[in-house]
Amino acid sequence: MSGQLYELKDLRGKLSEHGYKMTPQRKEILKIFIEHKGHMSAEDVYKILREQESEIGLATVYRALDLLSELGILVQIDFGDGCARYELNTADPKIHHHHHLICLKCKKVIEFEEDLLDDLEANISDKSGFQIVNHEVKFFGYCSECRNNE
Amino acid sequence: MSGQLYELKDLRGKLSEHGYKMTPQRKEILKIFIEHKGHMSAEDVYKILREQESEIGLATVYRALDLLSELGILVQIDFGDGCARYELNTADPKIHHHHHLICLKCKKVIEFEEDLLDDLEANISDKSGFQIVNHEVKFFGYCSECRNNE
DNA sequence: TTTTCTGCAAACGATTTGCATACAC
DNA sequence: GTGTATGCAAATCGTTTGCAGAAAA
Numbered sequence: 001m002s003g004q005l006y007e008l009k010d011l012r013g014k015l016s017e018h019g020y021k022m023t024p025q026r027k028e029i030l031k032i033f034i035e036h037k038g039h040m041s042a043e044d045v046y047k048i049l050r051e052q053e054s055e056i057g058l059a060t061v062y063r064a065l066d067l068l069s070e071l072g073i074l075v076q077i078d079f080g081d082g083c084a085r086y087e088l089n090t091a092d093p094k095i096h097h098h099h100h101l102i103c104l105k106c107k108k109v110i111e112f113e114e115d116l117l118d119d120l121e122a123n124i125s126d127k128s129g130f131q132i133v134n135h136e137v138k139f140f141g142y143c144s145e146c147r148n149n150e
Numbered sequence: 151m152s153g154q155l156y157e158l159k160d161l162r163g164k165l166s167e168h169g170y171k172m173t174p175q176r177k178e179i180l181k182i183f184i185e186h187k188g189h190m191s192a193e194d195v196y197k198i199l200r201e202q203e204s205e206i207g208l209a210t211v212y213r214a215l216d217l218l219s220e221l222g223i224l225v226q227i228d229f230g231d232g233c234a235r236y237e238l239n240t241a242d243p244k245i246h247h248h249h250h251l252i253c254l255k256c257k258k259v260i261e262f263e264e265d266l267l268d269d270l271e272a273n274i275s276d277k278s279g280f281q282i283v284n285h286e287v288k289f290f291g292y293c294s295e296c297r298n299n300e
Numbered sequence: 301t302t303t304t305c306t307g308c309a310a311a312c313g314a315t316t317t318g319c320a321t322a323c324a325c
Numbered sequence: 326g327t328g329t330a331t332g333c334a335a336a337t338c339g340t341t342t343g344c345a346g347a348a349a350a
Contacts, residue, residue: 021324021329042315057332062315078230082340083314101280112274121289129294130251130260138286139271144279171304171349192340207307212340232315233339 007034007073007088014071025056029064030073039077039085039109077136079109099137105146157184157223157238164221175206179214180223189227189235189259227286229259249287255296 011030012022032048033040040048042061049056065086068074075089079102101110121132161180162172182198183190190198192211199206215236218224225239229252251260271282 016325019329023324023330025331055332059316059333060331063330076230078228080228101274101278101282103280104283110278110280112278124251124262124289128251128260128262129297130253130289130291131297132251132289132291133254134290136288136290139274139280139282140284140286141280141282147279147281166350169304173305173349175306205307209308209341210306213305 011073014073018071020067025060026064026067028054028056029061030068033074033086033088037088039079039087041083041085043083044085079138081107099139101139101141101143103143103146104140105142108143108145110143161223164223168221170217175210176214176217178204178206179211180218183224183236183238187238189229189237191233191235193233194235229288231257249289251289251291251293253293253296254290255292258293258295260293 008027008030011027015022015026028049029045032045036048042058042065045065046056046058046061049061065074065076065084069076069086072089074086077085077087077100079085079100098111098113101112102108103110117135117137121135124130125132158177158180161177165172165176178199179195182195186198192208192215195215196206196208196211199211215224215226215234219226219236222239224236227235227237227250229235229250248261248263251262252258253260267285267287271285274280275282
C-alpha cells in the first residue's frame with residue numbers, strides 16, 4: 001500500500017482523535033499535497049484550488065495547513081522567501097532526512113537525501129544534553145544549470 | 151587586535167568602496183552588534199537604540215541591516231519566529247561553522263560549533279554539481295534545562 | 301553642489317482574527 | 326441540537342517605499 005492512499009484514508013481518524021471534524025475542504029487540501037508532492041505555500045495551494053473551481057477561501061487554507069502540520073501530516077519549511085511552505089511528512093526516515101539545496105540565482109530548490117547527521121545529532125546530545133527532535137539543513141549556492149550559463 | 155575593533159574602524163572604507171557614505175546611524179547600529187554579540191532582529195536593535203536615547207528611525211535600522219549584510223559585515227539568519235535576525239559575520243571559519251540549537255519549549259537559541267559539514271558539502275558538489283557557498287543548520291529539540299524541569 | 305541618507309508616514313504582502321452563517325457529528 | 330468550521334472582510338505584523346528635508350562627499 002502506498003503512503004499516499006494511507007494518508008487520505010486516515011485523515012478522518014487523525015482528525016477525530018484530536019476533536020476535529022472531517023470536512024471536504026480539509027480533504028481537498030490534503031489531496032493537493034498528495035497529488036503535487038512539492039513544497040507549497042498557502043498561496044500556491046489556493047491557486048491550485050481556484051484552478052479546480054473550488055470555492056475554498058484563503059483563510060481556510062491557512063487554517064488547514066496549520067492543522068495538518070499540528071497533526072503531523074504536513075511539515076512546515078521555510079526557504080527564506082517570505083512565505084511559509086509545507087510538504088507531506090512521510091514517516092519514512094529516508095524522507096525525513098532529506099535536505100534542500102537552494103540556488104541563489106534561479107531560486108530553484110533541489111532536494112537531496114543524506115543521513116550523515118545522525119552521528120552529528122548523537123554527538124550533540126552527548127555533549128550538550130540537548131535532545132533533538134528535528135532538524136533543518138539548507139545549503140545555499142549555485143546549481144549546475146546556472147553555473148553552465150555563466 | 152580583536153575582530154571587534156577591526157570592524158568599526160574598517161566601516162568607512164567598506165562603505166566608500168561600494169559608493170556608500172559613512173553616517174553616525176550606520177556606525178551606531180554596527181556598534182550595537184559589536185557590543186551585544188547576539189542574533190538580533192531589527193526591532194531588537196531599535197529597542198536598544200531607544201534605550202540609548204538615540205533618535206534613529208526604524209526604517210533606517212532596516213536599511214542599515216540590509217546594507218551591512220550586503221557588505222558581508224552582518225549575516226542574516228532566520229529562526230522561523232517571523233522576523234529576520236542578524237549577527238556579526240566574522241571571517242573566522244570556526245565561527246562560520248557555528249549552527250543553532252533551538253529549544254521548542256523556552257525558544258532559547260544555543261550556538262554550537264561543528265565542521266563536520268565540510269565533508270558533506272564536498273560530497274554534494276561531487277554528486278550534483280551544486281556549488282555551495284553557504285549553509286544553515288538548525289536543530290529543534292529540548293534544552294537540558296527544560297528537560298530537567300519536566 | 302551633488303548625491304546619498306534620514307525620518308516619517310503610507311503602502312505592502314503574508315498571515316490572523318472576529319463574526320455571522322453553514323455544516324459535521 | 327451542539328459545537329466546530331467556513332468565508333468574508335477587517336486587523337495585524339514585519340518590512341518596504343515615496344518623498345521632502347538633512348547631511349556627507
